[in-house]
Amino acid sequence: MPLPPLLSLLLVICVSTLSATMIVVLLGRMTSRPKTAPPPAPRSVFLFDGDCLIDASAPARRLLDRLDGVGTERDLLTGLLEHRFPGLGARLRNLEGDGQSRLEARGGIGRIEIEHWDGLLRLTLCPDGTSDLTREAVDAIAFAALQDELETLRCIGEDAPQLIWKLDPEGRLSWANRAYMRLAEARRQAHDPPCPTGDVDWMPGELFEAPGFEPAGPDRERCRTSLSLGEARRSWFEITRIKRGAEHVHFALDVTEVVEAEQARRKFVQTLTKTFAQLAIGLAIFDRDRKLVMFNPAFHDLTGLPIAFLSSRPQVQCVLDRLRDRNMLPEPKDYTSWREQVAALEAQAARGTYCETWSLPGGQTYRVTGRPHPDGAVAFLFENISAEISLTRHFRAGLDTARAVLDTLPEAIAVFSAGGTRLLHNGVYAALWDLPEGGLAEIGLTEEIARWQALVAPSPVLGELRDFATAFGERAEWCDRLRLNDGRGLSCRFTPLPGGATLASFWPDAPEAPCIAARANGGAESALVRARGG
Known part of the structure; x- marks a missing residue:
């Protein structure tokens, strides 16, 4: 029997409502089921008893396995974490009593928790609170890359030939490379007696005590200092200090050979300076930029330029301008030509x-010589030759006077040196022997005798004259006669002069000549015998 329509409608509504209710309940149970939480990220936990590590978590041990160097595990770990957690080393050194604290990482990424009680110390590395599985995987990859970079940098620092070390904010040595440690050990062995127990501190004190640094850039300082290793020779180092945060990183380069070379050059320059100071010749050296870099006292004395001006390293043009102002330069007709x-x-x-x-207006005479020097420098030598020029002028004046006196004599006179060179003669001699124009040139006795032989009859007198002029020892004056080609008689006299020189005198047809009078008195023969050596 079919149900009434109204009852069927109510039945459908009830079934629908019940189905919807069951669906909502099932969905509520499904959504209210708790999610499975991801496993917590492993933390690096270190437990120390003093400086000795007594326990560590698995991530912490993996981190410790990557540490390398000299020192305790606590010091090595502190040195590794100091860059990410500034001030960690100072905080660990200043721990007092029991308690706990935390230190945020640089940039706020992570923190380190510090707990200490009864002499035990626990350090816990905690990542930031936003870490998830993906972030943990990324951090692991980044940490591995950082560890590779750290290993490379550690190798560079340890194998570097120069000394590298780092001081903490309190000025204590917190890290040093292998070269620094070797030098510290060598110095310790040179100055300190060996330890009876054989124990040696892993971290020595600073080798260089309070060197005086000078600015060498916006963030660095530099100085040069020496270090004694117990030997006569001292080692010199050039130290560069760079500030990184609250710490200072130092780099020291061995410059012993450079310093010794500079000292040798300085001693050489001092020796040259002392030598130049004794010279009477003025010396001025200009570098490749034509600046005065060196001068000796003689240059100041000769030029009269002020010491203050010379010490200011003036240009060569300025020096010459000053010399011109003091009338120490030859004055040309116009300034342009000068x-x-x-x-x-x-x-x-x-x-x-x-x-x-x-030739200066004041009557002085300077000889100026320019010489090139290495690296484009130029040296000028100033020599006062006024006395030499004056002596030469006096000598020439005396020579001209002697020649003028000889020209007034009626005899033909010529003077020959000990080597047989004609030194001077008078006009009568030039006319007698028919000398060409410019007969003042020095001519040897051999050439003169050849000229005479062409104008006189053959005679042994000229050969005897050759032997007489070149003879050594004591000589005596002697006379003789020659005959010219035109038939005239020619009297001659040969007189020894000081220094081996010889005076030859000729006069034609002169019966009253001194040699004729000597022969009339019977003395010519004895003179001839003395001249010819008996």
Whole structure:
């Protein structure tokens, strides 16, 4: 029997409502089921008793396996974490009593928890709170890359030939490379007696005590200091200090050979300076930029330039301008030509061809020589030759006077040196022997005798004269006669002079000549015998 329509409608509504209720309950149970929490990220936990590690978690041991160096595990770990956690070393050194604290990492990524009680110390490395499985995997890859980079940097630092070390904010040595440790050990063995127990501190004190640093850049300082290793020779180091945060990183390069070379050069320059100071010749050296870099006292005395001006390293043009102002340069007709002369002076000195005599308005005479020096430098030598020039002028004046006196004599006179060179003669001699124009040239006795033989009859007198002029020892004056080709008689007298020189006198047809009078008195024969050596 079919149900009434109203009852069928109510039945459908009830079934639908019940089904919807069951679905909602099932969905609520499904959504309310607790999710499975991801496993917590493993933490690196270190437990120390003093400086000795007594326990560590698995991640912490993996981290410790990567540490390398000299020192305790606590010091090595502190040195590794100091960069990420600034101030960790100072905080661990200043622990007092029991308690706990935390230190945030640089940039706020992670922290380190510090707990200490009864002499035990526990360090826990905690990542930041936003870590998940993906972040943990990324951190693991980044940590591995950082460890590889750290290993590379550690190898570079340890194998570097120069000394590298780091000081903490309190000025204590917190890290040093192998070269520093070897030098510290060598110095300890040289200065300290060996330890009876054989125990040696892993971290020595700072080798260089309070060197005086000077700024060498925006973030670095530099100094040079020496270190004694118990030997006569001291080692010199050039130290560069760089500030990184609150710490200082130092780099020391051995410059012993450079310092010794500089000292040798300085001693050599001092020796040259002392030598130049004794010279009477003025010396001025200009570098490749034509600045005065060295001068001796003689240069100051000769030029009269102030010491303050010379010490200011003036340019060569400034020095020459000052000399011109003091009338110490030859004055040209116009200033333009003088400037051109200065430029030529500098160019010729650089080639080593400049050598001139300066006749100054004050009556002094300087010989100025320019010589090139290495690396483009130029040296000028100033020599006062006023006395030499004056002596030469006096000598020439005396020689001209003697020649003028000889020209007034009626005899033909010539003077020959000990080597047989004709030194001077008078006009009568030139006319007698028909000398060419310019007969003042020095001519040897052999050439003169050849000229005489062409104008006189053959005679042994000329051969005897050759032997007489070149003879050594004591000589005596002697006379004789020759005959010219035109038939005239020619009397001659040969007189020894000081220094081996010989005076030859000739006069034609002169019966009253001294040699004729001597022969009339019977003395010519004895004189001839003495001259010919008996």
